[in-house]
Each structure stands twice: as structure tokens, then as C-alpha cells.
Amino acid sequence: MLHGTYVSADDIQTFINVADFSETDRQHLQDLAPVAREFVPELTNLFYVRLLVDPVTSVYIEERIEELKPLHMDWLMDLFSGNYDEAFVARQEAIGRAHVAAHIPAYFVAASMAFLRSMMPSMIEEKSQALGRANCGEWVGSVLRLLDFCQFLIDRAYEEARMDRLVQATGMTRKLLENLVMLKAKEKKKPASDAG
Ligand code: HEM
Numbered sequence: 001m002l003h004g005t006y007v008s009a010d011d012i013q014t015f016i017n018v019a020d021f022s023e024t025d026r027q028h029l030q031d032l033a034p035v036a037r038e039f040v041p042e043l044t045n046l047f048y049v050r051l052l053v054d055p056v057t058s059v060y061i062e063e064r065i066e067e068l069k070p071l072h073m074d075w076l077m078d079l080f081s082g083n084y085d086e087a088f089v090a091r092q093e094a095i096g097r098a099h100v101a102a103h104i105p106a107y108f109v110a111a112s113m114a115f116l117r118s119m120m121p122s123m124i125e126e127k128s129q130a131l132g133r134a135n136c137g138e139w140v141g142s143v144l145r146l147l148d149f150c151q152f153l154i155d156r157a158y159e160e161a162r163m164d165r166l167v168q169a170t171g172m173t174r175k176l177l178e179n180l181v182m183l184k185a186k187e188k189k190k191p192a193s194d195a196g
Pocket of ligand 1: 051057058060061068071072075094095098099102104108109112113116
């Protein structure tokens with residue numbers, strides 16, 4: 001079972017179950033790699049235009065564009081590797097930590113994901129038609145599931161950083177703080193045979 005540094009195997013499995021992320025999605029994403037190679041450079045450029053035209057986000061990137069663009073582009077291509085193992089989970093968490101360390105507010109990441117979700121369907125449609133490929137509706141569904149999974153993992157890194165700061169600022173133990181602020185999942189229902 002997959003697990004992360006911050007996210008347990010059970011939580012990841014529940015995410016996968018509810019999002020209905022299946023082997024078919026993995027296969028779709030892998031099949032999409034040649035299509036992605038066609039649109040990822042353009043999508044990266046458009047993403048940077050969005051970040052640069054906004055005066056709030058531009059200050060975080062304007063002096064480092066040449067360094068950052070390939071990093072963001074590699075991340076996009078990695079979505080289509082078909083390999084979503086523990087190393088993939090660890091990479092998303094590390095991305096979260098890198099953005100926390102660079103003081104990038106979490107809502108910038110949420111807004112970026114919204115932008116990517118809005119752009120990808122038409123780009124997939126256009127490029128897959130050009131390559132003579134069909135079934136792009138199903139492909140888009142698989143991409144959106146994976147983007148949400150990445151956002152979930154990146155967000156958890158932000159949440160952990162907040163908890164660490166609270167521990168430092170209050171001197172409270174991690175356990176006590178977690179009990180105070182975390183929403184706990186309800187206990188799993190026991191199978192009927194265990195009841196008694
Ligand atoms: C979908 C959202 C985003 C993704 C997936 C993403 C992805 C990445 C990746 C893969 C890296 C390299 C991390 C590493 O070296 O380990 C990175 C670094 C960076 N990103 Fe993003 N990024 C996103 C949004 C943003 C936004 C909105 C900004 C700023 C407005 C930003 C600014 C940066 C900066 C400054 C770094 C370098 C951090 C450092 O100094 O190590 N990113 N990003």
C-alpha cells in the first residue's frame with residue numbers, strides 16, 4: 001500500500017477509493033504521454049504568463065524564470081509517467097515543502113491547479129486529435145483525478161509546516177496540538193462477524 005511522510009497508507013487508499021483512481025486511470029495517463037509532450041511546453045509558458053501578469057505572484061518568480069520553468073515542466077511531464085508509487089508521493093510532498101520554504105502561499109498552488117485543470121481538457125482534445133487519438137474524455141478524467149491527488153499531497157506539506165510552527169510557538173506537544181486541531185476520521189465499521 002502507498003504511503004507518504006505525512007499521509008498514511010489508509011488515508012491514501014481512502015482517497016484512491018473515493019476518487020475512483022484505478023489501474024485504467026494509470027494506463028490512460030501513460031498512454032497520454034506522447035500527447036502531453038505536445039502540449040506541456042505551451043501549457044508551462046501560459047502558466048508563467050498567468051503568474052507574471054499578476055503583481056502578487058510575479059514577485060516570487062520574476063528573477064528565477066529560466067531556472068523554474070524546467071522544474072515546473074518536468075513536474076507536468078511526470079504526471080504522465082504511469083508510475084504513481086511511493087517515490088511519486090514523496091516528490092509531491094517535497095514540492096510542498098519547497099514551496100513552504102520559498103514562502104509561496106498555499107492558495108497560489110490551489111489557484112495554479114485550478115488554472116491547469118481549466119487548460120488541460122482543451123489542450124488534450126486538440127493535441128490528441130492532431131495525433132489521431134480518440135477517447136479524450138476518459139483521459140481528461142484520469143488527469144483531473146491525478147491533479148487532485150497531487151494537490152492533496154502538496155497541501156498536507158503546508159499543513160504539517162503549520163503544525164510544526166505551532167509546536168515551536170506554543171511549546172505544546174505535537175500530540176496535544178493534533179488532538180486540538182485535527183479532524184479525526186470516524187472508526188471504520190467492523191464486519192458483522194466481529195460484532196459481539
Ligand atoms: C500547481 C502548482 C505548482 C507546482 C506543481 C509546482 C511545482 C514545482 C516544482 C516541481 C518545483 C521544484 C521543487 C524542488 O526543487 O524540489 C518548484 C519550485 C518552485 N516553485 Fe513551483 N509549483 C507550483 C506553483 C508555483 C507557484 C504558484 C509559484 C509562485 C508564484 C511557484 C514558485 C516556485 C519557486 C519559487 C520554486 C523554487 C523553490 C526553491 O527555491 O527551492 N510555484 N515548483
